[in-house]
Amino acid sequence: xxxxxxxxxxxxxxxxxxxxxxxxxxxxxxxxxxxxxxxxxxxxxxxxxxxxxxxxxxxxxxxxxxxxxxxxxxxxxxxxxxxxxxxxxxxxxxxxxxxxxxxxxxxxxxxxxxxxxxxxxxxxxxxxxxxxxxxxxxxxxxxxxxxxxxxxxxxxxxxxxxxxxxxxxxxxxxxxxxxxxxxxxxxxxxxxxxxxxxxxxxxxxxxxxxxxxxx
Amino acid sequence: xxxxxxxxxxxxxxxxxxxxxxxxxxxxxxxxxxxxxxxxxxxxxxxxxxxxxxxxxxxxxxxxxxxxxxxxxxxxxxxxxxxxxxxxxxxxxxxxxxxxxxxxxxxxxxxxxxxxxxxxxxxxxxxxxxxxxxxxxxxxxxxxxxxxxxxxxxxxxxxxxxxxxxxxxxxxxxxxxxxxxxxxxxxxxxxxxxxxxxxxxxxxxxxxxxxxxxxxxxxxxxxxxxxxxxxxxxxxxxxxxxxxxxxxxxxxxxxxxxxxxxxxxxxxxxxxxxxxxxxxxxxxxxxxxxxxxxxxxxxxxxxxxxxxxxxxxxxxxxxxxxxxxxxxxxxxxxxxxxxxxxxxxxxxxxxxxxxxxxxxxxxxxxxxxxxxxxxxxxxxxxxxxxxxxxxxxxxxxxxxxxxxxxxxxxxxxxxxxxxxxxxxxxxxxxxxxxxxxx
Numbered sequence: 083x084x085x086x087x088x089x090x091x092x093x094x095x096x097x098x099x100x101x102x103x104x105x106x107x108x109x110x111x112x113x114x115x116x117x118x119x120x121x122x123x124x125x126x127x128x129x130x131x132x133x134x135x136x137x138x139x140x141x142x143x144x145x146x147x148x149x150x151x152x153x154x155x156x157x158x159x160x161x162x163x164x165x166x167x168x169x170x171x172x173x174x175x176x177x178x179x180x181x182x183x184x185x186x187x188x189x190x191x192x193x194x195x196x197x198x199x200x201x202x203x204x205x206x207x208x209x210x211x212x213x214x215x216x217x218x219x220x221x222x223x224x225x226x227x228x229x230x231x232x233x234x235x236x237x238x239x240x241x242x243x244x245x246x247x248x249x250x251x252x253x254x255x256x257x258x259x260x261x262x263x264x265x266x267x268x269x270x271x272x273x274x275x276x277x278x279x280x281x282x283x284x285x286x287x288x289x290x291x292x293x294x295x296x297x
Numbered sequence: 298x299x300x301x302x303x304x305x306x307x308x309x310x311x312x313x314x315x316x317x318x319x320x321x322x323x324x325x326x327x328x329x330x331x332x333x334x335x336x337x338x339x340x341x342x343x344x345x346x347x348x349x350x351x352x353x354x355x356x357x358x359x360x361x362x363x364x365x366x367x368x369x370x371x372x373x374x375x376x377x378x379x380x381x382x383x384x385x386x387x388x389x390x391x392x393x394x395x396x397x398x399x400x401x402x403x404x405x406x407x408x409x410x411x412x413x414x415x416x417x418x419x420x421x422x423x424x425x426x427x428x429x430x431x432x433x434x435x436x437x438x439x440x441x442x443x444x445x446x447x448x449x450x451x452x453x454x455x456x457x458x459x460x461x462x463x464x465x466x467x468x469x470x471x472x473x474x475x476x477x478x479x480x481x482x483x484x485x486x487x488x489x490x491x492x493x494x495x496x497x498x499x500x501x502x503x504x505x506x507x508x509x510x511x512x513x514x515x516x517x518x519x520x521x522x523x524x525x526x527x528x529x530x531x532x533x534x535x536x537x538x539x540x541x542x543x544x545x546x547x548x549x550x551x552x553x554x555x556x557x558x559x560x561x562x563x564x565x566x567x568x569x570x571x572x573x574x575x576x577x578x579x580x581x582x583x584x585x586x587x588x589x590x591x592x593x594x595x596x597x598x599x600x601x602x603x604x605x606x607x608x609x610x611x612x613x614x615x616x617x618x619x620x621x622x623x624x625x626x627x628x629x630x631x632x633x634x635x636x637x638x639x640x641x642x643x644x645x646x647x648x649x650x651x652x653x654x655x656x657x658x659x660x661x662x663x664x665x666x667x668x669x670x671x672x673x674x675x676x677x678x679x680x681x682x683x684x685x686x687x688x689x690x691x692x693x694x695x696x697x698x699x700x701x702x703x704x705x706x707x708x709x710x711x712x713x714x715x716x717x718x719x720x721x722x723x724x725x726x727x728x729x730x731x732x733x734x735x
Contacts, residue, residue, distance in 0.1 A: 195610075195614065195615070195636070231659075231680075232615075232636060232638065232654075232659070233595070233608075233615075233638040233639050233652065233682060233683065234476075234506060234507065234682075234683065234726060234727055235506075235507060235550060235564070235594050235595045235608075235638070235639070236592070236594055236595065236608055236615050236638045236639075238506075238527065238548055238550065238571075238594075239548065239564065239566070239571035239592040239593075239594040240592060242547060242548045242566045242570075242571055243570065243571070243592060246547075246566070246569055246570070250569075263546070264546075264547060264566075265525075265526060265527070265547075266527070266547075266548055266566075267504070267522075270478075270483065270504050270506075271504075277701075
């Protein structure tokens with residue numbers, strides 16, 4: 083009897099110890115798993131975290147999904163608007179550039195110590211006038227320039243005459259006087275810094291600077 | 298300028314100190330005569346007024362400074378000191394201490410002797426000009442000033458020498474305004490007649506042109522594009538304060554002041570064509586003088602202010618014309634050449650200098666105000682432009698351009714003794730001579 087009690091006791095002890103051992107091992111393994119999951123981020127950590135009640139979890143997720151959806155839609159709308167604005171801007175710039183190109187008047191050139199408009203200069207201005215009649219809110223500055231020969235002051239006067247002649251011609255073609263300004267730089271701003279007839283011929287010129295409407 | 302005034306007062310006070318004999322019947326040398334020959338002058342090394350043992354380079358410095366100034370005038374040949382016979386140890390700085398025979402032997406007609414005494418705070422200079430042939434004192438002055446003033450005092454005495462010999466003071470108390478162009482801007486500068494003391498007047502980083510001294514020498518009128526349009530400004534040189542004077546649409550250029558500083562001739566293109574107006578500076582009232590559709594520019598008053606010379610192309614090419622002060626009685630002055638511009642009326646009257654084109658190059662000419670044959674003044678290579686007279690009418694300053702280089706040059710009105718005043722930048726142009734500055 084005593085002997086059988088001993089065995090029962092022994093078995094019980096062994097069972098106890100082994101249970102204690104096994105559970106200890108399981109705990110360790112679980113710990114290890116969370117520890118490993120932490121740096122790896124989402125799913126295992128979510129599993130390991132204590133789980134709240136299932137129904138409230140679903141509501142939050144739905145809400146979040148809705149929020150995300152709204153944000154995504156807004157971003158898309160914004161992007162579209164931005165793109166539209168940019169496209170409009172690009173188009174406006176292109177339009178403005180096209181207008182500027184249409185209004186562009188190439189330099190007209192003069193003979194030495196002369197300010198009368200040569201036939202080529204006249205046809206240049208005639209060709210330019212319609213665009214100025216079309217785009218009424220654009221203004222124009224006519225710059226008169228001279229070659230390097232001769233007096234600073236006389237050349238300033240000569241450059242003014244060259245600018246005024248072209249301005250007058252444009253006014254005669256129907257462009258309002260108020261839209262055209264003249265300025266003379268005399269011989270002070272040569273296009274070509276050379277000292278020969280080729281350079282001088284280029285420098286005896288009217289340059290046309292377009293001023294778009296100020297918004 | 299204040300210090301100069303101080304000096305002038307001192308020298309006035311001390312005129313009696315070295316009496317140079319009666320002034321009546323004085324015969325001046327005619328510098329402007331075509332037969333004029335440079336005057337041989339000797340300048341002895343200066344002597345300490347008190348015997349000093351310490352060796353100094355001041356005796357030579359003073360003599361050289363005065364030599365340089367006198368050479369600039371173009372009136373003198375300065376005799377090399379190595380030719381001097383007089384024993385400097387024995388000689389004094391007065392008539393009594395001078396062996397005139399030693400100076401006439403080496404060909405000197407005039408002799409300058411000077412004594413100095415200088416410490417940290419004060420400089421005393423005694424200067425005498427002798428007529429070697431007669432053995433007499435021509436002019437003697439004593440100056441008291443600061444050691445830093447020594448160049449200025451020497452210039453002042455050079456002025457006295459010119460005054461004593463020619464009846465009119467030299468122009469050592471004048472400056473020249475001009476435009477120096479860089480790659481992107483043209484700014485105003487001023488410089489002394491002798492090339493010293495260059496000062497920059499504008500810092501606009503813009504095109505600035507056509508400086509015109511006011512008759513009191515205190516202000517400069519000029520045109521600048523600094524606000525976009527070529528407008529006329531007026532700068533007070535002492536304070537640097539600048540006001541915009543005229544800014545009509547188109548061209549605004551200053552021309553010539555009236556002697557009282559009340560009026561300024563200007564070129565404006567407010568009516569379309571550049572034309573000449575006389576403006577009352579105080580209230581900016583304009584009197585229109587030309588009514589042509591041609592170019593009319595660069596007006597300059599005659600010394601008596603009854604006439605105005607200007608440039609017009611009314612007959613096809615730019616030529617010099619003269620009209621009455623009210624704009625009437627216009628007549629053409631230059632008949633030769635197809636490009637005559639930049640008139641400058643001699644302050645002594647009668648003559649008008651200008652630039653004219655000869656074989657494609659510009660040279661300086663002078664023509665009688667009644668017309669007639671012009672006389673060519675400059676002949677050297679390059680384009681010579683924008684002449685302006687010294688206040689004594691004895692020199693012209695102008696710009697030279699050629700072979701990619703540019704400078705301001707001064708020449709005696711007779712056409713001799715040209716010398717560069719300032720060089721550099723992309724271009725030096727539009728020089729304008731100041732009145733005497735006091």
